[in-house]
Amino acid sequence: MSYFSTFLVYLFYGLAFFSIGCAILFRNFRYSKLTISHSLWALAAFSFAYAFYEWSELYINLFGDRIQEPKSTYVEWLRLSKLSLAFLFLLLFAWMVTVVQSKRIRQIMRAVLLIVSAVYLAVFLNGLSGPSLSKEAITSLEVYARFILAFPATLIAGACMISYGRQLADDKKAYGRYFRYTGYTFLFMSLSAGAFPVEMDSSFFYLRVGVAYLLLLFLYLALNVFDKEKARMVESQLHQAYLSDKYKAIGQLASGVAHEINNPLASSTLSLDMLENRLTEQKQLDLVKRTRLGIDRAATICTALLNYSRSAEEVTQKTFINKAVSSALQLLAHKARGYNISICGNDTIYLFCNPIKLEELVINLVSNAIDASGKNKDIMIRFEEKVIDGYEYILLTVTDNGCGMDIQTQNKAVEPFFTTKPIGQGTGLGLAICAQIAADQKGTLAINSSKGVGTTVTATLAKEI
Incomplete structure (x- = not known):
């Protein structure tokens, strides 16, 4: 090749890997x-190292005849060191990317990588122990590096x-084809840059x-997937922030409405008490009782809303x-009647x-457990201490x-x-409050x-806050 052709080829070849x-x-x-x-990251390290190697090759091809001994031997050693470093990063990338394979295939591939590394190390050390470290010997080591490592x-x-790429395609991910194409290109690269020397043609x-x-x-098309992932993550965060502001506004509104409704409900309950004392007929008393149930239901919903939106310290x-659980079960005694509620936990927790x-x-x-139990009346309450990431926590479980x-x-x-409860039987605030x-x-x-x-x-x- 002419000087100009050599310059362009090496320049753009190195630029491809640098990119x-x-x-x-x-x-x-x-x-x-x-x-x-x-x-x-290992692929990026290989790409940068290999790009600088090819650019140094450009310099040597153009001006190598001006480098005299012993500097020329040092330059050859520097070339070999850069090439070996680049291929070691490539070997590391191959090792890490085997994680996508099944355990058996991954073990075989990693064993192959360990063997070729050991072989190249033996060849490299044998070259060092030779009688003379000529440029021809170093050139031979470069060929071995390409064939044994790359x-x-x-x-x-x-x-x-x-x-x-096939796994992604099986998961209905359209971008899996770009990873497959990248893999096929790696196969061609293994032949063009590793198996066959440039000198052949x-x-x-x-x-x-x-x-x-x-x-x-x-690879650029495949990496666009990560940009799309980031965009989806940002969009999700914005959506969550929007929902958070929305729920906050709803909570403030609900708190105000619940507070205002509680006043007339309390007045209505008092009036019902007075009316109930004056009535004697059972039918009229039943009507008052039904009315009271409706008012009590509305008051319960208002209380739940106020508790959910309360933010005071x-x-x-x-x-x-155990005392908190016992107190809670006493308040639920009317609803828990007929259920087998067992408690498991140390009293000292x-x-x-x-x-x-x-x-x-x-x-x-x-x-909620009572409402969901149906015919099966067994409910278990369990609490225990546990250390998570160095901090003490209490695990309270209801099954x-x-x-x-x-x-x-x-x-x-x-x-x-x-x-999921029928209308009139659930506010939808229980687990949200929890x-x-x-x-x-x-x-x-x-x-x-x-x-x-x-x-x-x-x-x-958390045991302590």
């Missing part, structure tokens, strides 16, 4: 759910990318350049779990919280063997005003349920 490294480097994979995202590493990386180097730019193209104190809130948590969980919930219902269960109480206690509320089997709700509460 691959930049395409990976300038993307944020921190929140990505794609399996290979954690391994792409060829199997690129071959395995390509096979894994193809496999991963100058036109073969043009093929390498073409393969490098195909790899850049398909509350004083915490040492509260024993306590946490620092608002005892009224803890009782409210137990009341709502047990009340029933009732109707259970499907996945869609579980995902919506803690949303305000969502209920989730808020758990969050106030620096904890979480987890629901594990199966349709027709039963439900287990676990409140994880």
Whole structure:
């Protein structure tokens, strides 16, 4: 090739790999759910190292005849070091990306990578121990590096990318084809850059350049998936922020409405008490009783709304779990009649919280368990201490063997005003209140349920806040 052709070919060949490294480097994979995202940094490191190697090759091809001994030998050693470093990063990428394979295939591929690494190390050390470190010996080591390291590493990386693309396609992910195309390009690269030396035909180097730019193209298209993931994440966060503001506004409105409704309800209840004392006929008394039930129901809903929207700071104190559970069950005695409610937990377990809130948590969980139990009357309340990430928590669990919930219902269960109960039998605030109480206690509320089997709700509460 002419000087000008050599300059352009090496320049653009190195630029292709440098662009691959930049395409990976300038993307944020921190929140990505794609399996290979954690391994792409090794591919970026290989791309940058290989790009600088090819650009140094450009300099040597153009001006190598001006470099005299012993500097020329040092330059050859520098070339070999850069090439070996680049291929070691490629080997590392191939090792990491095998995670997409089954355990058996992953073990075989990693064993191959370990073997070729050991073989190249032996060849490299044997070259060092030779009588003379000539440029010809170093050139031979470069050929071995391509064939022993680059060829199997690129071959395995390509096979894994193809496999991963097929897995994505099986999951109805349209972008899986770009990962497959990237894998096929890796296979071509394993032949063009690893198996066959450039010296066999100058036109073969043009093929390498073409393969490098195909790899850049398909990898760029595959990496666009991460941009779409980030866009979806931002959109989801904005949606959650919108819902949070919406619920906050609804809570403030509901609090005001509930407060205003409570006053006339209290007045109506007082009037009913006075009327009930003056009536003697049973039919009239039954009508008053039915009216009272309706007013009490409305008052209960208003109280739940006020409790859900209340945000005032509350004083915490040492509260024993068994006492809070016993107190809650006493308040539920009329509703729990006929149910087998068992309690399992150490009487010495306590946490620092608002005892009224803890009782409210137990009341709502047990009340839901009773409503869902149906013919099966067994309900279990369990509480225990557990250390999570170095902090002490109390796990309060309520289990029933009732109707259970499907996945869609579980995902919506803690949303305000969502209920599966018939009209007039549920406000849809019970689990929402429980989730808020758990969050106030620096904890979480987890629901594990199966349709027709039963439900287990676990409140994880920090022992101290």
